[in-house]
Amino acid sequence: MNADDARHPFDRAIALEPQDHERWLGHTSPAYANMVGPYGGISAAQALQVVMQHPQRLGEPTALTVNFCAALADGPFTAIARPLRTNRSTQHWLVELQQQGETQLSATVFTALRRDTWGSDELRKPAVPAPAQCPQAPARGVAWLERYEMRFVEGSLPTEWDGEDHGSSLTRLWLRDAPPRPLDHASLTALSDAFFPRIWRRRAMRVPIGTVTMTVYFHADAAQLHRVGSGYLLGQAQAQGYRRGYFDQSAQLWSEAGDLLATSHQLVYYKE
Amino acid sequence: MNADDARHPFDRAIALEPQDHERWLGHTSPAYANMVGPYGGISAAQALQVVMQHPQRLGEPTALTVNFCAALADGPFTAIARPLRTNRSTQHWLVELQQQGETQLSATVFTALRRDTWGSDELRKPAVPAPAQCPQAPARGVAWLERYEMRFVEGSLPTEWDGEDHGSSLTRLWLRDAPPRPLDHASLTALSDAFFPRIWRRRAMRVPIGTVTMTVYFHADAAQLHRVGSGYLLGQAQAQGYRRGYFDQSAQLWSEAGDLLATSHQLVYYKE
Numbered sequence: 001m002n003a004d005d006a007r008h009p010f011d012r013a014i015a016l017e018p019q020d021h022e023r024w025l026g027h028t029s030p031a032y033a034n035m036v037g038p039y040g041g042i043s044a045a046q047a048l049q050v051v052m053q054h055p056q057r058l059g060e061p062t063a064l065t066v067n068f069c070a071a072l073a074d075g076p077f078t079a080i081a082r083p084l085r086t087n088r089s090t091q092h093w094l095v096e097l098q099q100q101g102e103t104q105l106s107a108t109v110f111t112a113l114r115r116d117t118w119g120s121d122e123l124r125k126p127a128v129p130a131p132a133q134c135p136q137a138p139a140r141g142v143a144w145l146e147r148y149e150m151r152f153v154e155g156s157l158p159t160e161w162d163g164e165d166h167g168s169s170l171t172r173l174w175l176r177d178a179p180p181r182p183l184d185h186a187s188l189t190a191l192s193d194a195f196f197p198r199i200w201r202r203r204a205m206r207v208p209i210g211t212v213t214m215t216v217y218f219h220a221d222a223a224q225l226h227r228v229g230s231g232y233l234l235g236q237a238q239a240q241g242y243r244r245g246y247f248d249q250s251a252q253l254w255s256e257a258g259d260l261l262a263t264s265h266q267l268v269y270y271k272e
Numbered sequence: 273m274n275a276d277d278a279r280h281p282f283d284r285a286i287a288l289e290p291q292d293h294e295r296w297l298g299h300t301s302p303a304y305a306n307m308v309g310p311y312g313g314i315s316a317a318q319a320l321q322v323v324m325q326h327p328q329r330l331g332e333p334t335a336l337t338v339n340f341c342a343a344l345a346d347g348p349f350t351a352i353a354r355p356l357r358t359n360r361s362t363q364h365w366l367v368e369l370q371q372q373g374e375t376q377l378s379a380t381v382f383t384a385l386r387r388d389t390w391g392s393d394e395l396r397k398p399a400v401p402a403p404a405q406c407p408q409a410p411a412r413g414v415a416w417l418e419r420y421e422m423r424f425v426e427g428s429l430p431t432e433w434d435g436e437d438h439g440s441s442l443t444r445l446w447l448r449d450a451p452p453r454p455l456d457h458a459s460l461t462a463l464s465d466a467f468f469p470r471i472w473r474r475r476a477m478r479v480p481i482g483t484v485t486m487t488v489y490f491h492a493d494a495a496q497l498h499r500v501g502s503g504y505l506l507g508q509a510q511a512q513g514y515r516r517g518y519f520d521q522s523a524q525l526w527s528e529a530g531d532l533l534a535t536s537h538q539l540v541y542y543k544e
Binding site: 062063065067069070084085087090092094096102103104106108110112114115116117118119120121122123165168169198202203212213215217219220221238239240241242243244245246248250252260263265267269270271272 | 335337339341356357359362364366368380384389390392393394395437441474485487489491511513516520524537539542544
């Protein structure tokens, strides 16, 4: 990586260098660093990117599940992608990101040639104020947060960590890449993980957390994402249950025009 | 399988016979047959069972993602399970069900030693009439449907396939194994797939469908499932978006006492 590199930080972060027919070399990205190790959303995007750039890929990414097996150390990793099954119009992939021969992340990716059908967004975009009417969240000294413009509509990070049970963990916010970048499936994957952990909102307590597994269903194809361009997305996230060290959170991402682009779910470890 | 086998049909269906240290022999189950091939929920339970009975398993199943790569043919299959990563108190598994050397189903399973923490069910069990007040759905000539007692609260299968857009795909029902069987993670996995495809409800049109991938997050551990025993579960399912051949549906399963036992999501192929 050199200072003259004119690419968007996201494109630099997901870049891969071929090693052989099923192995690529990638690097964790300082631009998307979290407090310890990389932002999970960028690791998920890197896992998807292995399939996106694979010469054998058939169709568009339609579902992705990424498992955070162990913390990626800052530095290089080996990405391995293998089609487990190729059908006439669909394909199932297995991806692993390895360091020192150990699996740090695994992912399964489903790609498909998509066809026109009846369609509907049953979960409608909630009525919220426009992005310009929502104040931009200040930077918070964490690299990856600087890579996203976030404008909270409701349910922002608690301003007081007083341990009061808020009852609900619902958050709604406008968000997009910073600087803006035309949306694609890789960046949509990363955006699906941009919701701070629901338990922080619910409990107003900053307990240690870590995402264990995340699934993204892509409702939008590449043409639709292209039409969204670098516009704002409305994101919504809420937990369903917290029990014995793990909670789940569900998320939805709509375009500003109101189209449901992706739905996502993750299971998160928490302490205390 | 012989007629004198006193085991519950579910236990017979998920039985596996060891081949070597990472391979087992299983069979599709006529008792859980769908219109074509096996019921997806039983295949998912079989995939989980490979890990459940694996001598190297650490902790309890906490998340499962199963990918239906191709239709399982009626008959035997080879199940392969491999721990991709073993940490101090968590483990990540890869499972494949193969026939004729081809992967028909892949799954990733996350197991964990769970500890007491603060907990809460943010998504509360809706107030509904008791099971005895809801009429039992009649058998419908499909084997796997005979394996479940279903008592619909709302959103049952349309009685008229008239193509009218119902606007919502929400279904709520009481359900349990038939005959009753003490709940465990394998049967809870199968129950997570027992919701008929949301698009049939939404459109009152029986379009061809097939689940592509399903994720289950287990909020309950074995001790909690043991307490539920063979009681009824309240299930709820609804679609979020339908677009270009694929829709997703989210589901929740509570105990009759009101504890959230599992949340689940799946992506489903549809035609037309």
